Amino acid sequence: MHLTSEQRSIGQENFYAAIGSDLLRRDILKEVNAKELQSGKGLGAKFFGYGTVEKPVRVAVFGTGDEGSVLINAINPKYVQVVAIADIRPFNQHRAFHGDVSSPAAQAARCGLIAKYGWKDEDEARQKVKVFGDYNELLEFYKGKTGEESIEAVIIGLPLFLHAPAAIAAMKQGYHVLTEKLMAHTVAQCKEMARAAVEYKKHCAIGHQRHYNVLYDHAVKMLQSGVLGDLHYIRAQWHRNNRPGSDSWKQPMPKEIRKEDGALTGRLDRILANYEKKLEDPKLKAEEKILLEKQIAQTKAQIADGILVSGGEYRGFQFKTAEAYGYKTEELHIEESEKPYNRPAAEELIRWRLYDRTSAGLMAELGSHQLDAASIFIAAMHDGKKQYPLSVSATATRTIFPSEPDSPIDRDVDDHIHCVFDYAGPGYNKMDELGKQRKITVAYSSINGNGFGGYGETVFGTKGTLLIETEKEALLYQRNEVEKKTKITVKGSGAKKELLISPSDDGDPLSAAIGLQATYGDVSRGYCEEIEHWAFCIRENPEADHRKAMPRCYPEVALADAVIALTTNIAAKVGNTVEFDPAWFDAAKDETPEAVFAEAADEKKRFTPDLKRYA
Secondary structure (H helix, E strand, O other): OOOOHHHHHHHHHHHHHHHOOOOOOHHHHHHHHHOOOEOOEEHHHHHHOOOOOOOOEEEEEEOOOHHHHHHHHHOOOOOEEEEEEEOOOHHHHHHHHHOOOOOHHHHHHOOOHHHHHOOOOHHHHHHHOEEEOOHHHHHHHHOOOOHHHOOOEEEEOOOHHHHHHHHHHHHHOOOEEEEEOOOOOOHHHHHHHHHHHHHHOOOEEEEOHHHHOHHHHHHHHHHHHOOOOOEEEEEEEEEOOOEOOEOOOOOOOOOOOOOOOHHHOOHHHHHHHHHHHHHOOOOOOHHHHHHHHHHHHHHHHHHHHHHHOOOEEEOOEEEOOOOOOOOOOEEEOOOOOOOOEEEOHHHHHHOHHHOOOOOOHHHHHHHHHHHHHHHHHHHHOOOOOOOOOOEEEEEEEOOOOOOOOOOOOOOOOOOEEEEEEEEEOOOOOOOOOOHHHOEEEEEEEEEOOOOOOOEEEEEEEOOOEEEEEOOOEEEEEEOOEOOOOEEEEEEOOHHHOEEEEEEOOOOOHHHHHHHHHHOOOOOOOOHHHHHHHHHHHHHHOOOOOOOOOOOOOOHHHHHHHHHHHHHHHHHHHHOOOEEOOHHHHOOOOOOOHHHHHOOOHHHHHHOOOOHHHHO
């Protein structure tokens, strides 16, 4: 829906008035306001019920690329002390320390370890943080070490296909784990991770950060209180401006890796030359010169990724080849393309999101966020109990990439996906003609080529409509009344008490002021809070006893999100509606959707969980 600026302003005010109402969250928000709580400064502890830690958890970070650097940016040093990193790219090792200075937005999302811990420069940082290439080298170094010489936990920002082997190896060696979403590359791997967490008595948290986003916590409160009425439809999307020539998943590479890369060949050299030319300007201000010098150093580190073709030394670190790190040089024969695509191993490493072997495409990287949010909303209608979908129908296409009809296709993953899920609503009963109609529908789309609409979720209830956009902004309306201000009112009492979104000419100015003040500024997406809570659980519950403090997104929760995302990919591939088997969501059971749809016996075996394969 396209909303005017006035309609958006009304929706925002309605949302603030709702959460600030004395019938919903006024008490907790007044405390937030009085104590000036912010992300990293007590906000998460107040909303999500955890405390401080006496001593930061000693952590190693596996993978310091795009997402690994986001997680570094979210660290609160009072909870976590990074003592080691592992990454096999010069570019990522550089960003781990210096952050990403390619743009103001990138710098805000990835500040780097030097800024995070207030170190003077990289030399001082490297005295505090040990640097490794492959994560296995890091694990081998710390094997048997104790006390201040050891690590206690790992944060994993590796490509998806490495989540399970890295997490299981870390837990087996005695370390707690927090890994980026999606949980793993296959449902079998997810179940293996869950079983490893039980066997080794370690926390295994998965980074679906919406579980720690305050806006979503407010949404849950609204749903539980009945303000939105009966939830019956959720519309979610992630639309992206990715187009040929400006594809964020097809990152520019050094020309040593792929000389036949069209317009992208030499792009990094051109960027470097442009920075160096700007640096010669005598009119440069001091701060502009400092930034340019940082951008030059970062671009040189990105160009140094070319070393992954033959191996060699960069800044005193000995790098192996991409093949030696487990990536593959292949001639790809994508079904729709008559021409093969010759892909070097270093390209698979740098552009790993494009390939089925290393990624799971849009559903894993983007869709899992929205579907996790939908699960949070639907659980609120079932007393907080996670609900599993009944079925999914999906279609996926590759309509944008490549741009030229006669070009070889350079990726396995699709660039558009659309899917529809049926969930059980309150009163659902598949044995009853009326009861089996009591469903909640979730529709999701992710497209490339046109970013109109951005990303977010719209929740449709019988009383109200809630929009959450980009995890940072929320709007509320009485159903489709986008021109009307509202306030929360109460009807009846006792068991018949009912909260309503009621139209009001003036809205509820006092409640709106309280709600606005509590959410003013840069709303936390939840990364900081998820890491704080994980560290708190490690300190309070080192044996990962489920009767004590546990991260919100522990394996059983994240497994469900993975089943949903990965089964959607299967539904799109087979072109039929797929009904979910409840056994797929049970980590103790061996059934998986991939095994059901596998054709060969060896494939069925690969897609059946077996922790012994990691012996």
